Amino acid sequence: MSRKASFRLTILAAVLLLASAFYYLPYYVSKPGMAKELEPIIEVEGGYEEEGSFMLTTVRMGRANIYSYVIAHFSKYQEIYKLEEIRPEHETDEQYTARQLHLMDNSKYTAMEVAYKEAGKPVDYHFNGIYVVSVVPGMPADGKLEVGDQLFGVDGTEFQSSQQFIEYVTGKKEGEKVEIAFKRNGKKRTVSIPVKRFDNRSERVGIGIVPDDDKEIIVEPEVKMKTDEIGGPSAGLMFSLEIYNQLTKEDFTKGYQIAGTGTISSDGTVGRIGGIEQKIIAADKSGAEIFLAPAENGAEDSNYNVAVKTARDIDTKMKIIPVDTFDDAVSYLQKLKEKTS
Known part of the structure; x- marks a missing residue:
């Protein structure tokens, strides 16, 4: 083979390798992220300082190319998920990101609610509208509404919850239209959408969206949370503990580096998470000494049990603590002895 032909083959191979890196497979890969x-x-106005730290933990999640798929396949602590396990087939990457950020906002506000109520502080709400979490393909809203749209009026009526919206729309007859007033990218719009049965086996009708409340929480003292680059609901427990710790004179960190994970509900229930x-x-890599994990009321495959197994596998000295509620976490921390140097 001539030197010129060899050079051309080398260039072609390089181009193909580069192109394959940008060819995405119908899979997602998750890998260990960081503890932050x-x-x-989080900054509560006039809040108390702490000797140790509460830390949220993250998972790095991204679309798989050929190389990341192969690496994940042979890596013990990387997971491969089919595309539809992470997001609906019709949902774009941008819509998926918007949905994750909305889940984070809900988690943040719920954490504030739990922490302030536990600290005996007043909590109030301001309802902004109804957030479109997803749009059902083939239903009337498909192509007219998008994930992230904010609905603020239906047939000239303003609702105070997504449940009121659902009750109004499902009370219509198939074929009747509803006039939706909404915001998209800050601009107000209106659209007329007919209601339709979801399937032939049911009389239930709708326009084909999954709605959620879009509300702000009003608290005193004010709290600021910089969560722009964090998505999903799994930091709820740790958010609530950090806020509560700044609201109370007692330092519940006791000087330790305390990581953890788990969703948080308004009643303080800690829920299961992925990864x-x-x-x-x-x-462990970030130096955490204690990890709070959802116990899921003793379920055999609970986050806590999996966390204990993983901690044993990597031979960490980090203590894994089971929690079912916010109060469980606070009770454990209250009994924790101060860290000595």
Whole structure:
């Protein structure tokens, strides 16, 4: 083979390798992320300082190319998910990101609600409208509304919850139209959408969206949270603990580096999350000494049990603590002895 032909083949191979890196497969890959201190992210006005730290834990999630798929396939603590396991087939990457950020906002506000109520502080709300979480393909709203749209009026009526909206729309007859007033990218719009049965086996009608409340929480003292680059609901427990710690004179960190994960509900229930193995690894690498994990009321495959197994596998000295509620976490921290140097 001539030197010129060899050079051309080398260039072609390089181009193909580069192109394959940008060819995405119908899979997502998750891997250990990081543990991030919450004190620089959350600031309660006039709040108390802490000796240790509460930390949220993250998982790095991204679309798989050929190389990341192969690496994940042979890596013990990387997971491969089919595209439809992470997001609906019709949902774009941008819509998926918007949905994750909305889940984060809900998690943030719920964490504030739990922490302020636990601290005996007043909590109030301002309803902004109804957030479109997803749009059902083939239903009337498909092509007219998008994920992230904010509905603020239907047939000239303003609602105070997504449940009121659902009750109004499902009270219509198939074929009747509703006039939707909404905002998209800050601009007000209106659209007329007919209601339709979801399937032939049911009389239930709708326009084909999954709605959620879009509301702000009003608290005193004010709290600022810098969460622009964080998505999903899994930091709820740790958000609530950090806020509560700044609201109360007692330092519940006791000087320790405390990581954890779990969703938080308004009643303080801690819920299951994904990627617990990767989060244990992230926390261990970041020097966490304690990890709070959802116990799921003793379920055999609970986040807590998986976390204990992972901690044993990587031979970490980090203590794994089971929690079912916010109060469980606070009770454990109250009994924790102060860290000595």
